[in-house]
Amino acid sequence: MTGKRRTQIFEVSTLYGAATLAAALDAGRFGPRGSARRMLLLSNNATVPETAAGLPDMTGWAQVVSRFDAVLDWNEAIRPFHPGDWRPVDRDAPLWQRLLRRYWDLGEGPIELVVESVHAAPAAALATIFSDADLHVYADGLMSYGPTRERLPVGTACRIRRLLHLDLVPGLRPLLLSEYGVPAETVPSDSFRAILDEITQASPPPAQEMGVERPAVLLGQYLAALNILTEAEEEQLHERMLRGAARAGFRAVVFKPHPTAPVRYSRLLEKAAAEAGVRLTVLDTPMLAETVFARYRPGLVVGCFSTALLTASVAYGIPVARVGTGPLLERIKPYQNSNRVPLTLVDALLPDLEATAKGEVVTDRPTLAQEIEPLLRTVGYCMQAKANPGLRAEAERWLDAELGPATHRYFKRARLTALALPGGFGSQLARQLPGGGAAIRVARRVRKATRR
Incomplete structure (x- = not known):
């Protein structure tokens, strides 16, 4: 004892x-x-x-x-x-x-x-x-x-x-x-x-050496398990990552699947790789994504909103890019879903591979935290307003100054209305809502009326 x-x-x-x-x-x-x-x-x-x-x-x-x-x-x-x-x-x-x-x-x-x-x-x-x-x-x-x-x-x-x-x-x-x-x-x-x-030193070297060629690494998350995407939609997301890497000039791609993802995900990706003229390596050994970064020394890491995207940038200095975050910001439910924060961070910080065909080492910008913190604190207040009342004034100021076509995707209009925040259904009405249950009831009536 x-x-x-x-x-x-x-x-x-x-x-x-x-x-x-x-x-x-x-x-x-x-x-x-x-x-x-x-x-x-x-x-x-x-x-x-x-x-x-x-x-x-x-x-x-x-x-x-x-x-x-x-x-x-x-x-x-x-x-x-x-x-x-x-x-x-x-x-x-x-x-x-x-x-x-x-x-x-x-x-x-x-x-x-x-x-x-x-x-x-x-x-x-x-x-x-x-x-x-x-x-x-x-x-x-x-x-x-x-x-x-x-x-x-x-x-x-x-x-x-x-x-x-x-x-x-x-x-x-x-x-x-x-x-x-x-x-x-x-x-x-x-x-x-x-x-x-x-951890990397203890791992075996890649079974298929890439030589001097720096591949692109694709990160699978298995979002179907979180009920964010269907399995078919997630397969399509992986294909979009691969085709985006091909358009960016990569002829070799390494796919790091989620440990619990179905085997057929890899098989369908192999078909897409053949069509795109890309050499694909699918990793079936359970290991950290960071071990993959160190072993394969990629020229680009692509994902949806995986934490490993930021690790690749901050710990390894590898260019990173995102695919498919836009539609997920609209679909993820409820607004309080904890995945909204990593999704917002990745969408706001990383370049869209399908729009730019290139990645970026995002964490080397000295003003990065100052750039993203006001948005993130506003999203955080909208997610959990009752627990964080001290963030309200800051959220109101940011929404008044920054809410527009480029930033509205991070918020739900009904949520802003329910919280009586700028950007809701009729900003003047939203400012007059008393808060609490009354605000929610009025917001629901307004939302229902706009759907007719």
């Missing part, structure tokens, strides 16, 4: 997240090694975990896990429940804590939890079970720049000590958890890049 020694439990569901934690540890963000037991808790959140590749199966896993003292399995601990939707009722929390302390040999010492997506399972379940543990939240993607998705229980919010995040848009302040006064702290980019280099 470990007695009263402090234990840090790091909950993780992706290799990218595990690499982020390893970088934070290397940078001393959790104190010197030996000051606490470091337990890495794995959660496989796939719809059918038994059929999905686990983190230990991914290239570079051994390098990341070496930073931790032990590895725990959340799926095994709560079986037969699914980690994506299970959490204990409050009255059972003390029992679960006692059982897990014994099952994981945690002893009676204090616990610190380091979790992702604290409002959702499995992080929310852990916060409930270890009800006296300090919480550290880490965000490994672009969603950290958006507002908190749901109101947190008071007993959880008061225990959050900080938000750790990667500096994917250099200098941009995260909105996540800001309404609770949680300070944001960056994971040093050089520490993160060093971890990525370790």
Whole structure:
């Protein structure tokens, strides 16, 4: 038994997240090694975990896990429940804590939890079970720049000590958890890049060498799983990426599919590559997109709104471009959908490959954060107005000054009307709406009338 020694439990569901934690540890963000037991808790959140590749199966896993003292399995601990939707009722929390302390040999010492997506399972379940543990939240993607998705229980919010995040848009302040006064702290980019280099060195070289030719890399996200696109529409999106890369002059393309994407996606892309006269390599080995960047040294990275687009730019200096973001801004529902933030960021910052036939290293602009922050804070207010009332005046000013043909795609007119913001159905009417339920009812009447 470990007695009263402090234990840090790091909950993780992706290799990218595990690499982020390893970088934070290397940078001393959790104190010197030996000051606490470091337990890495794995959660496989796939719809059918038994059929999905686990983190230990991914290239570079051994390098990341070496930073931790032990590895725990959340799926095994709560079986037969699914980690994506299970959490204990409050009255059972003390029992679960006692059982897990014994099952994981945690002893009676204090616990610190380091979790992702604290409002959702499995992080929310852990916060409930270890009800006296300090919480550290880490965000490994672009969603950290958006507002908190749901109101947190008071007993959880008061225990959050900080938000750790990667500096994917250099200098941009995260909105996540800001309404609770949680300070944001960056994971040093050089520490993160060093971890990525370790993972790359452990990965096998490409089976098909590209020689001096610098290919384009296409990033698949499997948006059909999020009900944002149908499978047929996502296939078409991948084809558009490939044809855009071909028009940009690339004769070799590497497709990095999402780990849970159907095999037929790759087969249909092979047909499109043959028609476009492009040599296609489809990667079927589970690995980070960043490993692909380092191994293939691409001349361009293309995607929809993947976080890896910004990593390619900020960590590797690779030109990046987007495809297909415009229609998604209109289709993504509800307006509060957390994917709206990464979608908005990528659409606003990256060039449209189909319009320009070229990419850009977007994160080398020194004024990047200042350029995008007002738009992002306005979108964040529209997404979660009740949680962020302090952003209202700023949002009104930005909408008054900047809302027009080039920026209206980031907002829904009905949403602006419901919030009595400039740009709604009749700006004068919108300004007079009293707010709350009355505003929503009037907005619905106006919207219904305009459809007749």
